[in-house]
Amino acid sequence: MTSTDAAMEGRKAAELLEHTRNAVDPHIRAAVETLPGAMRRVAMYHFGWQNADGTPASGQAGKAIRPALVLAAARALGGDPETAMRAAVAVELAHNFTLLHDDVIDEDATRRHRPTAWAVFGVPDAVITGDAMLALALRLLADDPHPASPHASARLAACVIELCAGQQADCALEERGPEDVTLDECVAMAMAKTGALLGCACALGALYSGAGEREVRAMDGFGREAGLAFQLIDDLIGIWGDTDRTGKPAGADLTAHKKSLPVVAALTSGTPAADELAALYRGAMNTQEEVRTAADAIDRAGGRDWAQTSAADRMARAVHHLSVAVPGTEAAGDLLALAEFVTRRTH
Amino acid sequence: MTSTDAAMEGRKAAELLEHTRNAVDPHIRAAVETLPGAMRRVAMYHFGWQNADGTPASGQAGKAIRPALVLAAARALGGDPETAMRAAVAVELAHNFTLLHDDVIDEDATRRHRPTAWAVFGVPDAVITGDAMLALALRLLADDPHPASPHASARLAACVIELCAGQQADCALEERGPEDVTLDECVAMAMAKTGALLGCACALGALYSGAGEREVRAMDGFGREAGLAFQLIDDLIGIWGDTDRTGKPAGADLTAHKKSLPVVAALTSGTPAADELAALYRGAMNTQEEVRTAADAIDRAGGRDWAQTSAADRMARAVHHLSVAVPGTEAAGDLLALAEFVTRRTH
Numbered sequence: 001m002t003s004t005d006a007a008m009e010g011r012k013a014a015e016l017l018e019h020t021r022n023a024v025d026p027h028i029r030a031a032v033e034t035l036p037g038a039m040r041r042v043a044m045y046h047f048g049w050q051n052a053d054g055t056p057a058s059g060q061a062g063k064a065i066r067p068a069l070v071l072a073a074a075r076a077l078g079g080d081p082e083t084a085m086r087a088a089v090a091v092e093l094a095h096n097f098t099l100l101h102d103d104v105i106d107e108d109a110t111r112r113h114r115p116t117a118w119a120v121f122g123v124p125d126a127v128i129t130g131d132a133m134l135a136l137a138l139r140l141l142a143d144d145p146h147p148a149s150p151h152a153s154a155r156l157a158a159c160v161i162e163l164c165a166g167q168q169a170d171c172a173l174e175e176r177g178p179e180d181v182t183l184d185e186c187v188a189m190a191m192a193k194t195g196a197l198l199g200c201a202c203a204l205g206a207l208y209s210g211a212g213e214r215e216v217r218a219m220d221g222f223g224r225e226a227g228l229a230f231q232l233i234d235d236l237i238g239i240w241g242d243t244d245r246t247g248k249p250a251g252a253d254l255t256a257h258k259k260s261l262p263v264v265a266a267l268t269s270g271t272p273a274a275d276e277l278a279a280l281y282r283g284a285m286n287t288q289e290e291v292r293t294a295a296d297a298i299d300r301a302g303g304r305d306w307a308q309t310s311a312a313d314r315m316a317r318a319v320h321h322l323s324v325a326v327p328g329t330e331a332a333g334d335l336l337a338l339a340e341f342v343t344r345r346t347h
Numbered sequence: 348m349t350s351t352d353a354a355m356e357g358r359k360a361a362e363l364l365e366h367t368r369n370a371v372d373p374h375i376r377a378a379v380e381t382l383p384g385a386m387r388r389v390a391m392y393h394f395g396w397q398n399a400d401g402t403p404a405s406g407q408a409g410k411a412i413r414p415a416l417v418l419a420a421a422r423a424l425g426g427d428p429e430t431a432m433r434a435a436v437a438v439e440l441a442h443n444f445t446l447l448h449d450d451v452i453d454e455d456a457t458r459r460h461r462p463t464a465w466a467v468f469g470v471p472d473a474v475i476t477g478d479a480m481l482a483l484a485l486r487l488l489a490d491d492p493h494p495a496s497p498h499a500s501a502r503l504a505a506c507v508i509e510l511c512a513g514q515q516a517d518c519a520l521e522e523r524g525p526e527d528v529t530l531d532e533c534v535a536m537a538m539a540k541t542g543a544l545l546g547c548a549c550a551l552g553a554l555y556s557g558a559g560e561r562e563v564r565a566m567d568g569f570g571r572e573a574g575l576a577f578q579l580i581d582d583l584i585g586i587w588g589d590t591d592r593t594g595k596p597a598g599a600d601l602t603a604h605k606k607s608l609p610v611v612a613a614l615t616s617g618t619p620a621a622d623e624l625a626a627l628y629r630g631a632m633n634t635q636e637e638v639r640t641a642a643d644a645i646d647r648a649g650g651r652d653w654a655q656t657s658a659a660d661r662m663a664r665a666v667h668h669l670s671v672a673v674p675g676t677e678a679a680g681d682l683l684a685l686a687e688f689v690t691r692r693t694h
Binding site: 035036037038039097101104105123124125127128129130131132134135136138139142143149150153154157158160161162164165167168169171172 | 382383384385386444448451452470471472474475476477478479481482483485486489490496497500501504505507508509511512514515516518519
């Protein structure tokens with residue numbers, strides 16, 4: 001792909017995401033507004049529709065990648081995306097359930113440039129609102145008269161179990177020493193924590209288009225591989241920036257001693273830079289100087305190259321799955337544009 | 348009802364509960380064993396099937412009231428309880444999801460005579476395992492080929508939202524001063540936190556028997572009212588014992604300054620004993636002497652009588668709902684026995 005093509009794809013994806021956000025948000029908001037009192041307030045804050053005091057806010061609810069995948073997958077397989085709207089809403093609610101709980105568990109105090117829900121409303125309200133949001137996602141799907149509803153419900157519920165397993169594995173990995181983690185288990189963790197829901201989004205779109213098991217599975221594979229590519233890019237951003245577009249300060253993952261994929265690739269590289277990095281990870285890494293040195297060590301140990309190459313490799317696998325699910329390249333265009341977009345965020 | 352009748356009912360219910368526990372447990376266990384690694388271990392511990400170190404334990408997983416209600420409701424309406432097994436398992440998993448999270452939120456360190464899951468495995472693992480248990484409950488229902496599955500899934504998901512609202516209201520009430528709580532809002536909270544799931548259990552049994560909307564609604568009403576009676580009795584136990592049968596030391600709710608229903612009835616009674624109790628609630632209440640004085644003040648303020656009378660009143664309402672759902676008294680026998688049993692636990 002030439003850089004002009006990439007720029008066009010990027011514009012296309014950005015438009016698609018904006019269109020999806022506008023189409024899906026009123027439905028998410030209507031669903032959230034059915035939550036009882038205090039949970040509604042926490043949820044409205046979390047989505048950026050209200051300030052902490054309950055006054056209206058402009059809203060900055062993320063990039064809507066998951067609902068965009070649901071709708072684009074349905075469209076690519078000849079379905080009417082409008083009929084898959086509940087699935088798109090359910091997937092986005094499930095995603096936000098994980099954000100609410102992950103922020104509690106990871107003690108993350110900032111998300112999308114604002115204090116996290118637990119930091120504002122306390123841990124109990126954030127946990128309870130996350131619980132209710134998960135139940136709401138599954139209630140919407142179960143209530144849907146669409147014939148795909150039972151399969152989709154079961155698939156989303158199974159995916160949530162996988163997301164939980166991924167988050168659990170992430171916590172367990174963070175507790176272990178820098179030399180006591182393998183790259184394979186980190187990749188498996190990222191696949192469960194991030195790939196699974198992107199795969200589920202695509203699979204639900206396929207189910208709602210009436211596609212057969214082969215297409216549903218291939219769509220799941222496309223989303224999973226694109227999701228891993230997305231995670232690899234996200235991990236690179238967590239080390240090398242950029243704050244403006246993502247709200248993450250450069251080096252944030254290093255200060256937090258996060259064993260992200262490029263870090264573990266570096267730690268397990270068997271290079272002198274790996275030892276250097278391990279030593280830094282055993283220390284505090286609070287100063288800008290230490291963070292810069294660690295980022296440099298990851299680079300010299302090959303962690304940065306590995307992550308970039310892996311992201312490209314995962315994208316190639318995603319494209320292969322997509323060609324199985326949707327033989328015509330034109331019908332697959334939106335999905336491809338979305339996948340390219342999320343894996344080119346640093347450019 | 349004579350005391351001989353009551354004793355017979357009690358035996359019948361105890362046998363029914365034991366039978367249900369034996370019938371349902373292998374299915375719950377099979378479901379829990381599908382959970383990935385670390386979450387499975389937390390869940391197996393929580394249900395009492397494993398010790399903290401992963402070695403087998405004898406198991407003491409509660410009284411199986413909710414699954415017994417599902418199966419008895421299905422049977423009462425002419426259904427085959429065997430076909431409602433998944434619903435029974437799903438309801439029990441949903442109940443245990445709430446226990447895992449409530450123990451985290453309430454910082455309760457003991458359940459069923461053992462340290463709670465978060466106390467053993469940490470807050471993150473307990474929260475994540477609870478999440479996965481909820482998803483598992485809804486996955487089992489969604490996956491069920493039974494024609495009631497979509498309705499049942501939607502109903503259980505809606506019930507979980509109500510349970511969350513109840514738990515949220517409970518936390519909010521606990522934060523307020525002893526004079527700043529009304530009895531009505533406490534009753535509403537208990538209905539959401541306890542009544543809703545017992546109602547849902549009965550409604551799911553009805554749905555699985557192929558019953559119509561009227562019966563389903565009446566069954567829901569039966570479970571809700573019986574559930575509130577159950578909560579009132581549980582609150583009495585939380586103040587006046589008994590440790591042997593429930594694992595709760597006498598006065599535990601008082602030491603924890605819990606605004607349980609008899610306490611709030613006493614606090615809002617407008618009696619001199621109410622002021623005395625409010626003063627005690629503003630203090631520490633750590634000594635046995637203080638706890639005894641508080642229990643006595645609740646009694647003198649009429650809180651104990653109110654709770655006992657209310658429990659009887661709720662039971663009468665439950666029986667009325669039951670007569671709407673199941674006109675024949677014989678078919679309703681098991682449900683009645685279960686309701687009588689849980690509201691006579693102190694005897």
